[in-house]
Amino acid sequence: xDENTIKEKILDEWELELKKQKKLLEAHMKELGINSEMDCxxxxxxxxxxxxxxxxxxxxxxxxxxxxEF
Numbered sequence: 001x002d003e004n005t006i007k008e009k010i011l012d013e014w015e016l017e018l019k020k021q022k023k024l025l026e027a028h029m030k031e032l033g034i035n036s037e038m039d040c041x042x043x044x045x046x047x048x049x050x051x052x053x054x055x056x057x058x059x060x061x062x063x064x065x066x067x068x069e070f
Contacts, residue, residue, distance in 0.1 A: 014059040021055035024048055 025037070028048045032040060040046045 014055075014062055018055045018059040021052040025052040 025048055028046075029035070029037070029040070034040060037043060037046070037049050040049065043049065
């Protein structure tokens with residue numbers, strides 16, 4: 001595999017995790033009957049929301065190797 005193929009594969013892994021976490025968060029919100037993450041009774045320490053936020057950050061920074069900064 002060349003370097004570009006490896007980078008594309010890593011990108012796919014981060015995007016797949018983000019999609020997975022987004023579906024879990026949406027299911028969690030639907031189960032609770034809420035439209036906002038802030039309406040969760042465990043906000044701001046909901047583990048499902050925290051996992052989603054981490055997945056968003058990782059998808060933007062591509063893990064520790066990325067250059068994304070807040």
